[in-house]
Amino acid sequence: MKLQRTLLQFSILGMLLNPLGSIFAENIAQKQLQSGHELQFDSPEHFDLGAYALLSLPSSQGGVDKIYGNKLIVKSLQTSYGQMNLSFADIFWLGGDIIGEPKQIIGSSLTPAITFQNNLAAFDKYKDYIPAVFTVYSNVINDVQKFVDTGSTLVVPDKYNYEYNKATGGWGGAAGSLLKSGLYLKLAQYNYDHFGENAVKSYVAGHTLALEYASKATNAEELKYAYFVEGYADHFLTDLFATGHSRTPRVEIVNYCANLGQGPASFLTKLMHDQDGTTGLTLVNGKGETWFGTGDENFYTPANKDNKLRALSVVQQSVDQVYNAYVSKNANVDLNITEMKKVMPDIEATANLAQNTAMFPPMYKIVKGTDGSLIINQYDAKTKSYNQLRCLSSATAAAWNYAFN
Ligand SMILES: [Zn+2]
Numbered sequence: 001m002k003l004q005r006t007l008l009q010f011s012i013l014g015m016l017l018n019p020l021g022s023i024f025a026e027n028i029a030q031k032q033l034q035s036g037h038e039l040q041f042d043s044p045e046h047f048d049l050g051a052y053a054l055l056s057l058p059s060s061q062g063g064v065d066k067i068y069g070n071k072l073i074v075k076s077l078q079t080s081y082g083q084m085n086l087s088f089a090d091i092f093w094l095g096g097d098i099i100g101e102p103k104q105i106i107g108s109s110l111t112p113a114i115t116f117q118n119n120l121a122a123f124d125k126y127k128d129y130i131p132a133v134f135t136v137y138s139n140v141i142n143d144v145q146k147f148v149d150t151g152s153t154l155v156v157p158d159k160y161n162y163e164y165n166k167a168t169g170g171w172g173g174a175a176g177s178l179l180k181s182g183l184y185l186k187l188a189q190y191n192y193d194h195f196g197e198n199a200v201k202s203y204v205a206g207h208t209l210a211l212e213y214a215s216k217a218t219n220a221e222e223l224k225y226a227y228f229v230e231g232y233a234d235h236f237l238t239d240l241f242a243t244g245h246s247r248t249p250r251v252e253i254v255n256y257c258a259n260l261g262q263g264p265a266s267f268l269t270k271l272m273h274d275q276d277g278t279t280g281l282t283l284v285n286g287k288g289e290t291w292f293g294t295g296d297e298n299f300y301t302p303a304n305k306d307n308k309l310r311a312l313s314v315v316q317q318s319v320d321q322v323y324n325a326y327v328s329k330n331a332n333v334d335l336n337i338t339e340m341k342k343v344m345p346d347i348e349a350t351a352n353l354a355q356n357t358a359m360f361p362p363m364y365k366i367v368k369g370t371d372g373s374l375i376i377n378q379y380d381a382k383t384k385s386y387n388q389l390r391c392l393s394s395a396t397a398a399a400w401n402y403a404f405n
Pocket residue numbers: 042096097194235236239
């Protein structure tokens with residue numbers, strides 16, 4: 001903790017010094033990601049949501065086998081360190097967070113299907129990272145199991161972020177991670193697709209592809225490929241159930257902070273992500289049903305129980321659609337997406353729900369000023385109320401608060 005604060009104060013100083021600002025700003029982004037809240041805790045939740053899905057496959061006897069997501073191998077890779085067999089649940093947690101193409105943003109792409117495919121191709125391109133990633137992951141699981149068992153907020157040591165960074169081609173340790181980003185930290189810096197409408201678009205792009213592959217599949221092996229695609233898509237689907245991802249204006253904050261690099265934007269994102277994830281929000285789906293949920297680190301807490309069950313059933317519905325496309329030889333994309341939108345969180349409805357805005361005002365809301373410029377309205381749940389602050393002063397004030405309060 002002490003080291004983190006020292007690094008942060010160092011980074012704040014850096015942000016204030018021009019022209020070195022952007023270099024230190026990059027560091028603050030890395031620091032905040034290494035400090036643990038953006039990504040590292042996501043892995044076990046994503047894995048579990050994928051593991052509980054029951055995937056249907058045609059059996060050799062002519063019936064249907066139902067196989068849990070952690071048992072069904074959907075991708076085999078020949079790496080320099082031997083063969084890696086990845087289950088549907090593995091694709092779920094690796095996809096986008098650890099294996100992907102950092103600057104291939106699906107949510108803003110004019111050709112989302114192609115951009116989604118470019119991200120999928122990262123599994124082949126970066127396959128040699130995967131064995132080391134699994135070594136880190138097995139240690140993470142050992143450490144988090146006690147929190148999972150007791151249903152408490154997850155606390156995972158910072159060292160795992162450094163280890164994931166090292167496993168994916170960067171340098172290890174706190175200082176090393178600041179100096180050389182691996183694929184893990186690069187993905188974290190461009191994780192726009194894991195938030196809000198970008199996550200919706202990313203899921204829709206991937207699920208559409210999975211339905212199309214399944215409708216054309218003629219055997220179990222080809223259907224497994226459709227499940228591989230679906231696993232990656234479902235990562236984004238389940239991000240929508242983590243309330244820190246619901247209304248945090250990830251992309252808008254980046255645009256707002258455009259001249260300052262990724263650092264301050266990532267930092268502001270983290271603060272709102274953590275606040276909404278911890279206090280939770282009432283989520284609304286396309287049918288207007290509401291339920292309470294919390295965010296990443298609180299996935300296993302009793303308060304998040306309904307939300308977890310919802311997420312599991314929505315994932316199940318999504319993979320069942322893939323199997324039905326295989327059986328019927330019809331992707332039925334429009335109908336299937338319409339059905340999914342009825343049950344998955346509706347970003348706009350959730351953000352606008354009166355009980356959310358009244359009880360848990362958004363920390364940041366980006367709006368257009370009368371002159372067309374972007375304005376950030378910050379509401380601090382405790383004492384501060386900054387309005388129409390510029391990005392740098394927002395980030396500096398927030399970082400100062402974070403470091404010293
Ligand atoms: Zn994610």
